Amino acid sequence: xxxxxxxxxxxxxxxxxxxxxxxxxxxxxxxxxxxxxxxxxxxxxxxxxxxxxxxxxxxxxxxxxxxxxxxxxxxxxxxxxxxxxxxxxxxxxxxxxxxxxxxxxxxxxxxxxxxxxxxxxxxxxxxxxxxxxxxxxxxxxxxxxxxxxxxxxxxxxxxxxxxxxxxxxxxxxxxxxxxxxxxxxxxxxxxxxxxxxxxxxxxxxxxxxxxxxxxx
Amino acid sequence: xxxxxxxxxxxxxxxxxxxxxxxxxxxxxxxxxxxxxxxxxxxxxxxxxxxxxxxxxxxxxxxxxxxxxxxxxxxxxxxxxxxxxxxxxxxxxxxxxxxxxxxxxxxxxxxxxxxxxxxxxxxxxxxxxxxxxxxxxxxxxxxxxxxxxxxxxxxxxxxxxxxxxxxxxxxxxxxxxxxxxxxxxxxxxxxxxxxxxxxxxxxxxxxxxxxxxxxxxxxxxxxxxxxxxxxxxxxxxxxxxxxxxxxxxxxxxxxxxxxxxxxxxxxxxxxxxxxxxxxxxxxxxxxxxxxxxxxxxxxxxxxxxxxxxxxxxxxxxxxxxxxxxxxxxxxxxxxxxxxxxxxxxxxxxxxxxxxxxxxxxxxxxxxxxxxxxxxxxxxxxxxxxxxxxxxxxxxxxxxxxxxxxxxxxxxxxxxxxxxxxxxxxxxxxxxxxxxxxxxxxxxxxxxxxxxxxxxxxxxxxxxxxxxxxxxxxxxxxxx
Numbered sequence: 001x002x003x004x005x006x007x008x009x010x011x012x013x014x015x016x017x018x019x020x021x022x023x024x025x026x027x028x029x030x031x032x033x034x035x036x037x038x039x040x041x042x043x044x045x046x047x048x049x050x051x052x053x054x055x056x057x058x059x060x061x062x063x064x065x066x067x068x069x070x071x072x073x074x075x076x077x078x079x080x081x082x083x084x085x086x087x088x089x090x091x092x093x094x095x096x097x098x099x100x101x102x103x104x105x106x107x108x109x110x111x112x113x114x115x116x117x118x119x120x121x122x123x124x125x126x127x128x129x130x131x132x133x134x135x136x137x138x139x140x141x142x143x144x145x146x147x148x149x150x151x152x153x154x155x156x157x158x159x160x161x162x163x164x165x166x167x168x169x170x171x172x173x174x175x176x177x178x179x180x181x182x183x184x185x186x187x188x189x190x191x192x193x194x195x196x197x198x199x200x201x202x203x204x205x206x207x208x209x210x211x212x213x214x215x216x
Numbered sequence: 217x218x219x220x221x222x223x224x225x226x227x228x229x230x231x232x233x234x235x236x237x238x239x240x241x242x243x244x245x246x247x248x249x250x251x252x253x254x255x256x257x258x259x260x261x262x263x264x265x266x267x268x269x270x271x272x273x274x275x276x277x278x279x280x281x282x283x284x285x286x287x288x289x290x291x292x293x294x295x296x297x298x299x300x301x302x303x304x305x306x307x308x309x310x311x312x313x314x315x316x317x318x319x320x321x322x323x324x325x326x327x328x329x330x331x332x333x334x335x336x337x338x339x340x341x342x343x344x345x346x347x348x349x350x351x352x353x354x355x356x357x358x359x360x361x362x363x364x365x366x367x368x369x370x371x372x373x374x375x376x377x378x379x380x381x382x383x384x385x386x387x388x389x390x391x392x393x394x395x396x397x398x399x400x401x402x403x404x405x406x407x408x409x410x411x412x413x414x415x416x417x418x419x420x421x422x423x424x425x426x427x428x429x430x431x432x433x434x435x436x437x438x439x440x441x442x443x444x445x446x447x448x449x450x451x452x453x454x455x456x457x458x459x460x461x462x463x464x465x466x467x468x469x470x471x472x473x474x475x476x477x478x479x480x481x482x483x484x485x486x487x488x489x490x491x492x493x494x495x496x497x498x499x500x501x502x503x504x505x506x507x508x509x510x511x512x513x514x515x516x517x518x519x520x521x522x523x524x525x526x527x528x529x530x531x532x533x534x535x536x537x538x539x540x541x542x543x544x545x546x547x548x549x550x551x552x553x554x555x556x557x558x559x560x561x562x563x564x565x566x567x568x569x570x571x572x573x574x575x576x577x578x579x580x581x582x583x584x585x586x587x588x589x590x591x592x593x594x595x596x597x598x599x600x601x602x603x604x605x606x607x608x609x610x611x612x613x614x615x616x617x618x619x620x621x622x623x624x625x626x627x628x629x630x631x632x633x634x635x636x637x638x639x640x641x642x643x644x645x646x647x648x649x650x651x652x653x654x655x656x657x658x659x660x661x662x663x664x665x666x667x668x669x670x671x672x673x674x675x676x677x678x679x680x681x682x683x684x685x686x687x688x689x690x691x692x693x694x695x
Contacts, residue, residue, distance in 0.1 A: 024492070050581070050582075051580070054580050057491065058490070058491040058492050059491060085490030085493065086486070087483070091572050095579070098580060
């Protein structure tokens with residue numbers, strides 16, 4: 001009886017002192033638009049990735065994927081990593097990740113269409129797999145989705161508990177003619193993302209605001 | 217509309233209220249005694265327990281104060297006793313040391329005094345007095361020599377002889393005084409030596425006297441404590457408050473040191489136990505591990521101080537036999553040294569990790585920073601290592617203010633609790649009285665509202681009393 005009690009108390013103690021890794025980590029999935037003329041902006045995307053590498057902590061996850069004609073594929077993930085809990089190992093992983101992104105930036109080419117929805121679905125799946133406490137999708141795009149006739153994306157998607165951040169949403173020539181198009185495009189995306197269960201929809205064009213958002 | 221259901225006179229609040237009041241007045245008058253009783257009962261019901269509670273709290277505060285006094289005096293007695301014991305140990309060491317050297321000192325003094333005496337006697341040896349021929353010369357000088365040439369010649373011969381003898385005698389006197397001066401000159405070192413020896417004796421005696429006066433003061437304090445006087449209690453309380461303030465200040469400084477220590481080792485610990493593991497919502501495992509190491513160091517420091525008999529927090533350690541105590545002391549010192557070495561290593565590791573992170577950030581920013589001066593790199597690294605090594609030893613001394621803090625906390629905390637209880641008691645008493653007075657005020661207000669029937673009652677009573685008076689007077693007359 002005493003042994004049982006001792007065992008139960010030990011189990012209780014171990015359960016109460018059990019360490020929790022997942023709840024405190026964050027996972028970031030970054031979509032980089034490489035379609036048409038926006039492919040020229042990839043240098044800025046590289047800077048943001050570098051910034052993320054400098055900001056994310058050991059245990060966090062980061063993946064960078066490209067947005068092209070059809071983006072719902074693991075093949076579109078340029079680099080992904082879950083940083084080791086040891087800072088020295090995490091630093092080595094960050095260096096390797098940076099090298100992969102550098103190589104991608106040098107070889108990137110423009111695609112004919114822009115499948116942002118496919119990238120979002122893929123990103124949501126990746127983030128849910130990581131089990132991180134805070135999940136964020138960064139969309140580095142002008143948010144102008146263009147799909148070919150075969151691709152089907154007009155169905156509800158699931159982005160529950162994921163924060164979606166649109167970065168560097170540049171204005172198109174048509175937006176300059178009629179700014180309502182730009183506003184309407186952003187509103188439509190907000191509606192779609194929030195309808196998909198996203199915890200937050202944010203538009204950031206200043207990288208310092210990204211810092212404060214990632215810390216929150 | 218629903219708010220106006222009571223209005224007898226629609227849209228006229230004042231008139232409606234007045235009419236209702238007039239209607240209610242007889243009923244209020246009829247219920248007067250009952251309502252008075254009700255107010256009084258409610259006043260006693262609430263005020264009574266409050267006053268009772270206040271009385272109980274005051275009694276508790278008194279008991280607690282007495283208990284605090286007993287504890288304070290007991291602690292003061294123990295402390296003063298230890299102080300006296302230490303002073304006696306000091307005086308014993310002083311006496312042993314000085315008395316050991318006293319025979320030698322006495323011998324030296326006696327030798328010097330004998331020498332001085334001998335020299336003094338030598339000084340007293342004066343040259344022989346002038347011979348008897350002085351009288352003969354005096355007699356000759358009285359001889360008349362104005363006419364006799366022969367006598368004059370004889371006298372001149374005598375004068376010449378006397379001069380030569382005088383010079384000789386004078387020379388002898390001078391030599392004698394010169395030798396005495398030399399002897400007196402020779403006195404000087406002995407006088408100085410005597411002065412020095414007496415100075416030493418005086419110093420030792422003064423030291424002894426000082427220690428004795430300290431013991432006297434402590435003894436007086438001890439007597440005061442034994443007599444349980446208010447003066448002793450006051451002095452001990454003030455001393456405890458001062459000790460508490462000083463100990464708190466020093467402990468705060470130590471906490472600052474511990475924080476610096478924590479900063480030094482938290483990052484390298486994340487390399488060992490991982491940076492992503494959390495014990496609670498905000499507490500990382502690496503931080504907990506670093507804190508545990510710091511607490512272990514502080515504990516080892518505490519054991520070192522206890523086994524060195526500097527602090528007396530654990531009676532078990534104080535009562536250990538000498539051999540065991542020494543073993544424990546060296547064990548704690550070795551542990552402390554090992555922890556300090558680990559910390560120095562961790563501090564170096566922290567520096568390396570920081571440099572690695574810095575390099576990564578620079579490479580991510582694509583900025584090519586100039587390589588730092590090796591000396592500039594070396595200074596913070598060395599400083600961190602030295603800090604990492606010596607901070608655990610510095611933390612060991614926390615045991616001393618901690619002991620003062622713990623002992624003075626009993627007095628300060630006790631006094632604070634007594635004060636809080638008294639304040640609560642006072643508030644309860646005030647509330648109790650307030651409730652009682654409030655019931656009286658409510659009774660008064662109630663009577664004011666039914667002042668009209670009360671006036672009528674008084675008039676009726678007065679009229680009845682008048683009638684009774686008139687009826688009784690004729691009866692008295694008839695009687």
